[in-house]
Amino acid sequence: MPLAKRIIPCLDVDAGRVVKGVQFVDIRDAGDPVEVAKRYDREGADEITFLDITASSDQRETMAHVVEQVASEVFIPLTVGGGIRSIQDIRNLLNAGADKVGINTAAVRDPNFVREAAERVGSQCIVVSIDAKKVSLDSEVNRWEIFTHGGRNATGIDAIQWAQQMCDYGAGELLLTSMDRDGTKQGFDLELTRTISDAVSVPVIASGGVGCLEHLSAGVIDGHADAVLAASIFHFGEYSIDQAKAHMLSQGITMRG
Amino acid sequence: MQKIVVIDYGMSNLHSVCSALAHAAKGQAEVIISQDSAEIASADRVVFPGQGAAADCMQALNKLNLASVIRKAASEKPFLGICMGMQVLLEQSEENDGTSCLGLYEGSVKSFRRHVDPQEKIKVPHMGWNAIQQKQEHPLWSGIPQDSYFYFVHSYFVQPTDSKYAIGRTDYGLEFASVIASDNVFAMQCHPEKSASNGLRLLTNFIQWHGA
Numbered sequence: 001m002p003l004a005k006r007i008i009p010c011l012d013v014d015a016g017r018v019v020k021g022v023q024f025v026d027i028r029d030a031g032d033p034v035e036v037a038k039r040y041d042r043e044g045a046d047e048i049t050f051l052d053i054t055a056s057s058d059q060r061e062t063m064a065h066v067v068e069q070v071a072s073e074v075f076i077p078l079t080v081g082g083g084i085r086s087i088q089d090i091r092n093l094l095n096a097g098a099d100k101v102g103i104n105t106a107a108v109r110d111p112n113f114v115r116e117a118a119e120r121v122g123s124q125c126i127v128v129s130i131d132a133k134k135v136s137l138d139s140e141v142n143r144w145e146i147f148t149h150g151g152r153n154a155t156g157i158d159a160i161q162w163a164q165q166m167c168d169y170g171a172g173e174l175l176l177t178s179m180d181r182d183g184t185k186q187g188f189d190l191e192l193t194r195t196i197s198d199a200v201s202v203p204v205i206a207s208g209g210v211g212c213l214e215h216l217s218a219g220v221i222d223g224h225a226d227a228v229l230a231a232s233i234f235h236f237g238e239y240s241i242d243q244a245k246a247h248m249l250s251q252g253i254t255m256r257g
Numbered sequence: 258m259q260k261i262v263v264i265d266y267g268m269s270n271l272h273s274v275c276s277a278l279a280h281a282a283k284g285q286a287e288v289i290i291s292q293d294s295a296e297i298a299s300a301d302r303v304v305f306p307g308q309g310a311a312a313d314c315m316q317a318l319n320k321l322n323l324a325s326v327i328r329k330a331a332s333e334k335p336f337l338g339i340c341m342g343m344q345v346l347l348e349q350s351e352e353n354d355g356t357s358c359l360g361l362y363e364g365s366v367k368s369f370r371r372h373v374d375p376q377e378k379i380k381v382p383h384m385g386w387n388a389i390q391q392k393q394e395h396p397l398w399s400g401i402p403q404d405s406y407f408y409f410v411h412s413y414f415v416q417p418t419d420s421k422y423a424i425g426r427t428d429y430g431l432e433f434a435s436v437i438a439s440d441n442v443f444a445m446q447c448h449p450e451k452s453a454s455n456g457l458r459l460l461t462n463f464i465q466w467h468g469a
Binding site (some may be wrong): 071 | 270272273276277280308309310380381382383384385386388400404405406408409410411412428429450451452453456467
């Protein structure tokens with residue numbers, strides 16, 4: 001019985017509230033991170049990721065408070081990403097009950113931040129989030145580059161080299177988002193996912209583009225991902241986590257029972 | 258009310274362990290975080306968590322003079338080791354070029370990278386939900402089905418010299434001892450505080466267990 005693949009719902013949190021249209025008829029307050037997390041836990045989510053999209057820095061403490069509340073009632077792994085810039089930011093979130101933190105822009109700005117973070121809190125807590133976009137033409141060999149600021153800013157960094165470098169620096173896991181697919185509902189960029197997953201020795205979470213259950217299983221089978229992350233298909237009640245797990249099982253993928 | 262002390266030696270995030278214990282105790286136990294030897298000595302049961310590198314953990318335990326306190330607690334009262342809190346119960350670890358540990362169990366802690374056949378192409382850390390095969394009966398398994406899934410995150414695994422202590426086993430490129438137990442000690446590589454209902458059930462069982 002091998003290690004199970006994971007299904008991870010992702011919640012966007014702005015100033016302590018879940019945003020981007022979480023729509024559940026059976027919970028009182030769809031903006032309450034605790035209520036939403038509890039629901040995903042009941043459905044069998046293997047982990048929950050919170051993306052802090054709070055713009056103002058004076059509300060940075062809010063996320064730690066959210067994590068603390070969720071971690072007091074939901075006993076599965078919690079990852080928090082978004083706006084993490086210092087070791088103190090990381091410590092605040094871990095102390096509040098987060099198991100892992102996702103580092104993105106701060107890693108691009110200073111790769112040594114990842115090294116320092118892994119040394120201080122352990123690789124198992126450090127997820128490096130990679131936003132990649134295809135920059136090669138269809139007639140060329142595939143090449144993906146790292147982008148920041150929601151896919152707007154090119155960095156010139158090759159995605160595969162970056163993924164390997166981040167693992168060398170101590171990342172314990174990679175959260176890989178295709179900026180070409182994010183929000184499109186056309187499925188993961190499977191070539192990107194497979195290329196990165198095969199190039200590194202740490203687990204890779206596929207993200208960006210899930211529109212149906214077949215996309216989740218393809219991420220594992222064709223993309224070689226260790227975990228799959230999705231937001232909208234779960235939030236809008238199109239599919240439950242249970243249904244996603246049943247589909248994965250039907251495709252021969254090991255799931256937590 | 259009984260008192261559960263979670264040993265704090267600065268090596269892990271204790272919030273989740275304490276929340277899960279409090280949740281499992283349902284008001285029937287007081288959960289205290291402490292590094293004070295008198296407090297640990299007066300506990301009804303002790304939880305020994307841990308994260309990070311073996312050398313850092315042993316350094317922190319030695320600096321706080323906790324080694325003998327932990328050995329004594331493990332011999333006298335129900336004692337739950339979690340993750341690094343399990344690994345340092347062995348004699349030594351391969352981590353950090355070799356680290357001497359507490360030695361409650363003969364045997365060592367080994368690296369997946371070094372000991373798993375490269376053909377297996379496993380990812381390290383072993384991160385996620387994996388099944389535990391219960392090899393022996395134990396009160397802490399009560400209500401938890403055979404091959405239940407628990408949450409793991411680690412790069413090293415324990416190998417007790419005497420396999421009779423390995424009462425739970427898990428496959429990851431090789432079969433390793435994911436749970437060891439004897440007398441008052443029950444120690445697991447996975448995180449019960451992050452293992453949803455199975456983990457909470459195990460913590461409830463621990464709170465009700467009277468040890469050897």
